[in-house]
Amino acid sequence: MQTALRTILPETELAIPANFAPHARVAREERPFQASGLPLSIRGLRKSFGDNEVLRGIDLHIPAGQFVAIVGKSGCGKSTLLRLIAGLEKIDAGSISFGADAQAADIRVMFQEPRLLPWARVLSNVEVGLGRDRASDSAQSRAEKALTEVGLVDKRDQWPSVLSGGQKQRVALARALVSRPRVLAFDEPLGALDALTRISMQRLLERVWRDQGFTAILVTHDVSEAVALADRVLVIEEGRIADDVMVNASRPRVRGSVELAALEGSILSHLLSADDRT
Ligand SMILES: Nc1ncnc2c1ncn2[C@@H]1O[C@H](COP(=O)(O)OP(=O)(O)OP(=O)(O)O)[C@@H](O)[C@H]1O
Numbered sequence: 001m002q003t004a005l006r007t008i009l010p011e012t013e014l015a016i017p018a019n020f021a022p023h024a025r026v027a028r029e030e031r032p033f034q035a036s037g038l039p040l041s042i043r044g045l046r047k048s049f050g051d052n053e054v055l056r057g058i059d060l061h062i063p064a065g066q067f068v069a070i071v072g073k074s075g076c077g078k079s080t081l082l083r084l085i086a087g088l089e090k091i092d093a094g095s096i097s098f099g100a101d102a103q104a105a106d107i108r109v110m111f112q113e114p115r116l117l118p119w120a121r122v123l124s125n126v127e128v129g130l131g132r133d134r135a136s137d138s139a140q141s142r143a144e145k146a147l148t149e150v151g152l153v154d155k156r157d158q159w160p161s162v163l164s165g166g167q168k169q170r171v172a173l174a175r176a177l178v179s180r181p182r183v184l185a186f187d188e189p190l191g192a193l194d195a196l197t198r199i200s201m202q203r204l205l206e207r208v209w210r211d212q213g214f215t216a217i218l219v220t221h222d223v224s225e226a227v228a229l230a231d232r233v234l235v236i237e238e239g240r241i242a243d244d245v246m247v248n249a250s251r252p253r254v255r256g257s258v259e260l261a262a263l264e265g266s267i268l269s270h271l272l273s274a275d276d277r278t
Pocket residue numbers: 049052054072073074075076077078079080081
């Protein structure tokens with residue numbers, strides 16, 4: 001069944017962790033607005049591609065609803081970790097588990113490219129995020145609500161080709177949000193945006209995360225983005241978590257504050273010293 005679904009839906013919309021039984025994919029009605037996030041526990045996670053040992057034993061617990069950012073130098077395995085969490089890649093060893101009541105549809109991923117379907121209008125692109133529930137009576141109103149959350153409901157009948165890069169990413173965010181995920185994983189979702197659009201998208205991400213309470217896992221190259229958004233920043237180095245930094249600044253965060261700048265500086269110096277060692 002998973003294979004069949006993967007052929008219908010783009011990878012962006014379908015995260016099926018390997019530890020989910022097919023019967024877990026039950027159709028369901030809309031979640032209550034305040035759906036709670038899921039906790040995530042990773043034990044001894046390993047992943048290699050041929051003789052390239054990318055992840056060499058990741059141990060991590062993320063409490064429900066936490067916003068975690070993952071940073072590390074290019075090629076250190078950030079996307080691989082995210083893809084394993086999302087069930088888009090098979091684990092070699094170890095385990096990834098979510099809360100006891102987790103369902104496959106609870107986990108969603110958003111990538112750097114919006115990956116919209118060019119032949120479908122904006123509203124239909126968002127409905128794709130409902131998976132099998134897109135045939136339900138409430139699909140359209142749910143998609144409209146998600147578009148309202150990202151401020152784009154007036155674009156519902158447009159084609160993706162007429163949208164700006166930032167608007168396309170907001171549609172991709174609406175598509176990820178429409179099923180009320182309990183874990184939302186982001187792989188460099190703002191990497192291709194200009195600086196101002198990026199800051200406004202960061203605020204949007206923070207707002208929807210606070211409103212909806214999902215567990216957020218954000219992979220980013222941008223350490224200032226990591227400290228501005230996350231409760232906790234993980235640094236990956238040589239296949240393991242080399243640093244685990246809590247960001248206790250109050251929300252909404254004040255970008256450019258002395259507190260965040262100091263934290264950013266210390267994480268950057270860790271990353272750069274790792275670079276010097278290689
Ligand atoms: N499907 C694959 N087949 C073979 N090697 C892969 C595959 N996916 C990733 N790798 C390798 O695994 C390593 C980690 O890749 P990954 O994409 O996770 O890095 P990353 O930290 O996300 O890097 P970046 O910051 O550049 O996006 C790299 O050496 C990459 O070449």
